[in-house]
Amino acid sequence: MPETATLTLPDGRVLELPVVVGTENEHAIDISRLRAESGYVTIDDGYMNTGSCKSEITFIDGEKGILRYRGYPVEDLAKNCSFVETSQLLIWGELPSPEERRHFSHLLTENSALPEDFRRHFAGFPVHAHPMSIMSAMINALQSYDLPGLIIDDEEEFERVSAALMSKVRTIAAAAYKSSVGEPIMYPRYDLRYVENFLHMMFSRPYRDYVPSAEATSALNLFFLLHADHEQNCSTSTVRMVASGQANLYASAAAGVCALWGRLHGGANQAVMEMLTYIRASGMSVKEYVAKVKDRSDGIRLMGFGHRVYRAFDPRAVLLKDACDKLLNAMQIDDPRLDIARQLEEAALNDDYFISRKLYPNVDFYSGIILTALGIPVEMFTVLFAIGRMPGWIAHWKEIYDAPQTKIYRPRQVYTGPVKREWLNRFQREKGMTDSRGFKVPEELRTTQAPQSQSLPS
Ligand SMILES: CC(C)(COP(=O)(O)OP(=O)(O)OC[C@H]1O[C@@H](n2cnc3c(N)ncnc32)[C@H](O)[C@@H]1OP(=O)(O)O)[C@@H](O)C(=O)NCCC(=O)NCCS
Incomplete structure (x- = not known):
C-alpha cells in the first residue's frame, strides 16, 4: 500500500x-x-x-x-578521476569507457577554438568589463555560430554541443581575462589536456609559454571537479527553468552564468579574499578580527565559514583543504593573506563560538585561497566556478530534454497587491481625487497645473 x-x-x-x-x-x-x-x-x-x-x-x-555524483562519493571521484571523466559521469550517468573517454577528449579538443570572427566581439567590451558579463554574453553569442546545435535531435549532436560548450567556455573565460588586462588572446593548444590548456590560455603570452606545475594542475582539476554539480542550487534551478521552456543548451547555460554571478551564490569565494585583504590592510591581528566577529556588534561574519545545507564539514572543503596545503607548500608563495587564512582557520576551528554553532570552513574558504595561489585574479573566481559547473548544468538540461513529459516550470503565487481599482482619468488623479474605496493618488503623481488638454501625449 x-x-x-x-x-x-x-x-x-x-x-x-x-x-x-x-x-x-x-x-x-x-x-x-x-x-x-x-x-x-x-x-x-x-x-x-x-x-x-x-x-x-x-x-x-x-x-x-x-x-555523491550519480551515486559515487566525491571523495572517490576526486581521488581517481579527472574533471572531464567526472563530467561524462554527470552528463551520461556512467563513468566513460576508455573509448568514450578518448572520443569525448577528441571532441573537446576539436571544439576548443573560437571562430575567428567571434574573437572580435571581445574588443566590443570596455577594458574593465567584468569577466562574468563577458562570459554570459559570449555564451549567448555562441548560438549564432552554431545554428545546427540549436535543435538537438540525436545523441551524437547532443554530445557535440556539450563538448563545444564545455570546451569553448574555458576558451572564452581565458579570452575574457586576457581582454580585461589588455593582453593578446591565446589560441588553445591541441596537445594539452583540459586543465593545462586553460592555464596555458590564461597565462601564456605569444612570446612565452606558461608551463603549470603538477600541483597547480591537480588543484585546479579538483576545484572544477568539486564544483561540477550541487543539485538544485540557484543557477542549476535557473538552467532547468529556462530549459523547461525548451530553450536551447546555449541559452540555458548563459542563464546559469547570470544566476551564478550573485554574491550569495558564486560570489562568496571572492568575499573571502576581500576579507583577508581587509584584515591585512587594517593591520588587525587575527585574534582581534575573530573577537570582532564573535562580538557581533558590527554584524560581520567570518566569510567562508558556515553553510546552509552542510551542518557537518562540507566534504568539498575537506578535499580542498588538503589540496590547498599541498599547493601552498609546493609553490612557496609569499602572500601574507594566505598566512592570515591559515591563522583564521586554526583560530576558528578551536573556538567554542564556531564549534558550538557547527561553523566549519566551507568550499569557498579554501577555493579562494587556491585560486589566489594559482595567480587567478579575484574577478575571475566566479568565472572559474562557472567552468566547473558547466557539466552539471548540461546534465540537468539533458534530464529535462530526455523527459518529454516535463511541464514548463511555472510556479503560482499568492497575490498581495491592490484589489481591483476604479479607473480615474488623468484630471481626476491630478486633483488628488480618491476612488470609491479611498485609494488616494500619491503626492508625487500630482501636478499643480491643470491639464491643458485631455489629449496630451502620455
Ligand atoms: C552560509 C550562511 C549564509 C549560512 O547561514 P544560515 O544557514 O542561515 O546560518 P544562520 O545565519 O542561521 O547562523 C547560525 C548561527 O551561526 C552564526 N553564524 C553563521 N555563519 C557565521 C559566520 N560565517 N561567522 C560568524 N557567525 C556565523 C549566526 O550568527 C548564528 O548565530 P546565533 O545562532 O547565535 O544567532 C552563513 O553561515 C554565512 O553567512 N557564512 C558566511 C558567508 C559564506 O561563506 N558563504 C558561502 C556559503 S557556501
Whole structure:
C-alpha cells in the first residue's frame, strides 16, 4: 500500500496526498493534484521545503556531510578521476569507457577554438568589463555560430554541443581575462589536456609559454571537479527553468552564468579574499578580527565559514583543504593573506563560538585561497566556478530534454497587491481625487497645473 499524507483544509475537507520516496529514503509529499482538487496552492519562500523535480544526478546529505555524483562519493571521484571523466559521469550517468573517454577528449579538443570572427566581439567590451558579463554574453553569442546545435535531435549532436560548450567556455573565460588586462588572446593548444590548456590560455603570452606545475594542475582539476554539480542550487534551478521552456543548451547555460554571478551564490569565494585583504590592510591581528566577529556588534561574519545545507564539514572543503596545503607548500608563495587564512582557520576551528554553532570552513574558504595561489585574479573566481559547473548544468538540461513529459516550470503565487481599482482619468488623479474605496493618488503623481488638454501625449 503506497504511503499517503492527510491534509485537512480549513473547510473540513480531507485530502489524501501521495508520499514519494527517493532512493536515499528522502520523503516528499506530492501536491501535484492539490490545486485541482482543493483550489489551494502552497507557498514556500526561497523554496526551502520544495522539491522542484525528481533528479537522478546528485545526492547531498548536509547533516552527514555527504555529496555523491550519480551515486559515487566525491571523495572517490576526486581521488581517481579527472574533471572531464567526472563530467561524462554527470552528463551520461556512467563513468566513460576508455573509448568514450578518448572520443569525448577528441571532441573537446576539436571544439576548443573560437571562430575567428567571434574573437572580435571581445574588443566590443570596455577594458574593465567584468569577466562574468563577458562570459554570459559570449555564451549567448555562441548560438549564432552554431545554428545546427540549436535543435538537438540525436545523441551524437547532443554530445557535440556539450563538448563545444564545455570546451569553448574555458576558451572564452581565458579570452575574457586576457581582454580585461589588455593582453593578446591565446589560441588553445591541441596537445594539452583540459586543465593545462586553460592555464596555458590564461597565462601564456605569444612570446612565452606558461608551463603549470603538477600541483597547480591537480588543484585546479579538483576545484572544477568539486564544483561540477550541487543539485538544485540557484543557477542549476535557473538552467532547468529556462530549459523547461525548451530553450536551447546555449541559452540555458548563459542563464546559469547570470544566476551564478550573485554574491550569495558564486560570489562568496571572492568575499573571502576581500576579507583577508581587509584584515591585512587594517593591520588587525587575527585574534582581534575573530573577537570582532564573535562580538557581533558590527554584524560581520567570518566569510567562508558556515553553510546552509552542510551542518557537518562540507566534504568539498575537506578535499580542498588538503589540496590547498599541498599547493601552498609546493609553490612557496609569499602572500601574507594566505598566512592570515591559515591563522583564521586554526583560530576558528578551536573556538567554542564556531564549534558550538557547527561553523566549519566551507568550499569557498579554501577555493579562494587556491585560486589566489594559482595567480587567478579575484574577478575571475566566479568565472572559474562557472567552468566547473558547466557539466552539471548540461546534465540537468539533458534530464529535462530526455523527459518529454516535463511541464514548463511555472510556479503560482499568492497575490498581495491592490484589489481591483476604479479607473480615474488623468484630471481626476491630478486633483488628488480618491476612488470609491479611498485609494488616494500619491503626492508625487500630482501636478499643480491643470491639464491643458485631455489629449496630451502620455
Ligand atoms: C552560509 C550562511 C549564509 C549560512 O547561514 P544560515 O544557514 O542561515 O546560518 P544562520 O545565519 O542561521 O547562523 C547560525 C548561527 O551561526 C552564526 N553564524 C553563521 N555563519 C557565521 C559566520 N560565517 N561567522 C560568524 N557567525 C556565523 C549566526 O550568527 C548564528 O548565530 P546565533 O545562532 O547565535 O544567532 C552563513 O553561515 C554565512 O553567512 N557564512 C558566511 C558567508 C559564506 O561563506 N558563504 C558561502 C556559503 S557556501
